[in-house]
Amino acid sequence: MTSAMSPSERRLQKELMSLIKDPPPGVSVDAEQAEQNLLQWTIHMEGATGTLYEGESFQLQFKFSNKYPFDSPEVTFVGSNIPVHPHVYSNGHICLSILTDDWSPALSVQAVCLSIVSMLSSCREKQQPPDNAFYVKTCNKNPKKTKWWYHDDSV
Amino acid sequence: MGNCFKRSTTDDISLLRGSDSVREPSSDPVGPPSYQEALSVQSSPPIYHPSPSLTQSATQLSEEEQIRIAKRIGLIQHLPTGKYDGSKKIRECVICMGDFMVGDALRYLPCMHTYHMTCIDGWLMRRLTCPSCIEPVDAALLTSYETN
Numbered sequence: 023m024t025s026a027m028s029p030s031e032r033r034l035q036k037e038l039m040s041l042i043k044d045p046p047p048g049v050s051v052d053a054e055q056a057e058q059n060l061l062q063w064t065i066h067m068e069g070a071t072g073t074l075y076e077g078e079s080f081q082l083q084f085k086f087s088n089k090y091p092f093d094s095p096e097v098t099f100v101g102s103n104i105p106v107h108p109h110v111y112s113n114g115h116i117c118l119s120i121l122t123d124d125w126s127p128a129l130s131v132q133a134v135c136l137s138i139v140s141m142l143s144s145c146r147e148k149q150q151p152p153d154n155a156f157y158v159k160t161c162n163k164n165p166k167k168t169k170w171w172y173h174d175d176s177v
Numbered sequence: 178m179g180n181c182f183k184r185s186t187t188d189d190i191s192l193l194r195g196s197d198s199v200r201e202p203s204s205d206p207v208g209p210p211s212y213q214e215a216l217s218v219q220s221s222p223p224i225y226h227p228s229p230s231l232t233q234s235a236t237q238l239s240e241e242e243q244i245r246i247a248k249r250i251g252l253i254q255h256l257p258t259g260k261y262d263g264s265k266k267i268r269e270c271v272i273c274m275g276d277f278m279v280g281d282a283l284r285y286l287p288c289m290h291t292y293h294m295t296c297i298d299g300w301l302m303r304r305l306t307c308p309s310c311i312e313p314v315d316a317a318l319l320t321s322y323e324t325n
Contacts, residue, residue: 029273029296036274091272092300093230125229127300128271128308166230 030090034060037131049135061086064100065135073143080105082138083114084131094125096166097134106148109141113158115165116141117151119172226303246302252315253301257285258294271309272296287317 027035038060041051048068056063063084069075081101087093099105099114109117120129120137151157161168222234227242238246261267261277269276270293277283282294290309297308305314 033272033274089232092226092303122230124311126306126308126311127296130274 028088030086030088031060033091034086038063041132046132046136046139048139049132051131061088063131065131067135067139069105070139070143074145074148075105075142078103078105082135084134091127091129094121094129094166095131095134096164097121097138098165105142106150107142107145108149108151111151111154111157111161113161115157115161115168117170117172119170122166122168122170123172229300229303249302249305252305252318253298255318256287256314259283259285267291270296272300286312286314287320288312288314 038051038053038056041049042053045051048070050066052064052066063086065082065084067080067082069078069080080099080103083098083100085096097116097118099110099116104110104112104114111117116138118137118141120126120134157168222236224232224234225238225242225246226232227238227245233242235243259282261279261281261283263279267277270291272292273296275293277293283291284294284297285291286297286307288307288310290307292308300308301314306312307314307317
């Protein structure tokens with residue numbers, strides 16, 4: 023079975039196994055769904071204790087192309103609770119440089135999850151991005167098509 | 178004497194031709210995979226990736242992108258390669274997340290990070306940075322030439 027897989031499927035299968043076996047705190051993957059379609063995963067994420075998002079839970083959707091890990095995954099918040107955060111638009115798009123310009127094939131789903139947990143945890147005030155209304159009205163459905171202007175590393 | 182520009186320009190030509198370069202046919206028989214991919218599909222133009230998420234056929238590339246890709250091919254071919262000998266110091270290729278097996282073809286970057294040759298070449302054809310330390314490979318290569 024493994025031999026018939028493409029390199030990207032093989033790597034995704036390995037990542038999925040390690041995420042199921044040894045997930046970072048507050049992160050879990052919908053294993054059944056990911057096993058059915060390796061190219062689209064749903065990940066549950068708990069707001070870390072002691073942060074503004076404590077007690078909240080979120081869902082992230084990861085979409086992979088057959089060029090993964092050369093091509094970064096498309097990652098958005100989905101579901102009924104989108105975190106209110108200066109880098110998260112109300113349509114679920116996330117402004118995070120490792121998801122586009124700073125992506126590296128040495129990163130992984132786990133690394134992206136940790137980075138998003140840390141982005142949420144360092145937030146001091148729950149606020150939508152200043153251009154939220156305009157962005158949500160005009161953006162492409164795929165956040166990777168957005169020319170993000172990364173300007174603030176502090177949150 | 179002022180005529181240094183009249184020297185032969187074979188080096189430039191070899192960069193532009195990529196792996197069919199006549200200067201060092203034995204140094205890198207496999208070459209970057211996307212270039213190989215391109216060679217095997219004779220009927221359609223080769224596919225390149227000016228940046229990681231951009232896929233374009235050779236005919237769609239701007240002149241600037243063509244030059245950038247030609248430089249990349251030339252530079253990748255100058256990076257040392259080898260075969261995995263079972264060394265305990267390196268065990269896994271972080272790109273495919275697979276363990277190195279004795280005899281696997283490896284490529285060594287100037288920052289000393291090591292990957293499967295096919296894995297790293299696929300990335301370097303998109304971006305000339307080390308996936309692990311984000312060190313620009315071309316700058317590091319120049320530094321290593323200067324210090325040697």
